[in-house]
Amino acid sequence: MAELRTEEEQVEALKRWWKENGMALIAGVAIAAAGIFGWNAWQDYQAGKAEAASMRYQQLINLTAGNDLGEDAIVEARQLVVEINDEHGKTLYADLALLIDARLAVAQDDLDGARDALQTVISQTERDYVTGLARLRLARLQLADGEPETALDTLESGVPEALAAQRAEVRGDAYDTLGRKEDAHQAWRDAMRLADEQDQPLYGIQLKLDNLGLDAPGTEDSGA
Numbered sequence: 001m002a003e004l005r006t007e008e009e010q011v012e013a014l015k016r017w018w019k020e021n022g023m024a025l026i027a028g029v030a031i032a033a034a035g036i037f038g039w040n041a042w043q044d045y046q047a048g049k050a051e052a053a054s055m056r057y058q059q060l061i062n063l064t065a066g067n068d069l070g071e072d073a074i075v076e077a078r079q080l081v082v083e084i085n086d087e088h089g090k091t092l093y094a095d096l097a098l099l100i101d102a103r104l105a106v107a108q109d110d111l112d113g114a115r116d117a118l119q120t121v122i123s124q125t126e127r128d129y130v131t132g133l134a135r136l137r138l139a140r141l142q143l144a145d146g147e148p149e150t151a152l153d154t155l156e157s158g159v160p161e162a163l164a165a166q167r168a169e170v171r172g173d174a175y176d177t178l179g180r181k182e183d184a185h186q187a188w189r190d191a192m193r194l195a196d197e198q199d200q201p202l203y204g205i206q207l208k209l210d211n212l213g214l215d216a217p218g219t220e221d222s223g224a
Contacts, residue, residue, distance in 0.1 A: 053088035056080065060097055064104065074104050081117075095125045102137060114141055132159040132167075139170050148174040165194035165202055172208065185214045 063077045081101040085094045098117045105113035118141070121134040136159060139151040151174045159167040172187030188205050195202040 050091075053084065053091050053093040056084050056088070057093040057097060060084065060100060064100055069104075069107065071108075074107060077101075078104050085120075090124060090126075092127065092130070095121050095127065095130045099130075099133060099137070102134075102141075106141070111141060111145065128158075128160045129162060132163040135159050136163060136166055136170055139174070143170070143173055143177060146177075148177040162198070165191050165198055165200050168194055169202055169205060172205075176208070176212075181212055181214065185209065185212050 060077060060080050063073060063080065069077070078101055081097045081104075084097045088094050098121045102114040102117040105111070105117060115138065118134045118138040122131055122138070125131055125134075135154050135157060139154040142148075142151040142154060152171065155167055155171055155174075168187050168191035172184045172191060175181075175184035175187055188209055191202055192205055194200075195205075
């Protein structure tokens with residue numbers, strides 16, 4: 001009888017607990033299940049967005065392939081850049097699309113548009129390498145606009161070591177524009193050394209050094 005009473009008490013206790021907590025338990029299980037299914041749905045959604053962004057970016061690449069783009073193709077491509085950034089902003093595809101937009105803007109003699117595109121990349125991306133690329137291209141634009149001091153400031157703002165050789169080359173270009181020949185010579189020599197160390201050949205630097213006339217005879221451009 002004692003065992004039976006104990007079992008009845010246990011059943012009664014279970015009934016009371018279920019009455020008091022059953023709905024909360026069901027709700028908890030439902031929320032957990034919804035969370036799992038929701039997370040899976042979110043992952044599927046994100047994967048779909050990434051695939052869509054990739055396809056739009058590939059469309060942009062195909063549209064801008066080649067060096068002789070007609071005006072209609074450039075206009076279409078730049079509109080596609082806008083759409084990629086509107087629909088897939090802050091993704092790598094959006095950043096790379098803006099870098100292409102800067103090139104297209106230069107082709108249209110729209111230097112302000114090119115600067116805007118590069119500044120947008122710098123301000124919005126969290127990718128150091130992409131930021132460095134944008135700063136290098138912005139510095140070159142500033143040089144083309146006759147702003148060598150501004151270009152030097154841009155280079156000092158942050159270019160990763162992976163792009164150190166390119167940074168040194170552009171810095172040399174800025175010094176040369178300013179008439180600082182010794183500084184240009186050192187920067188270009190640094191660019192050659194860094195290009196060798198990083199196995200990133202840079203072409204044309206020896207010609208720049210030769211034009212300075214400061215190198216010893218027989219020096220060769222290992223990046224040529």
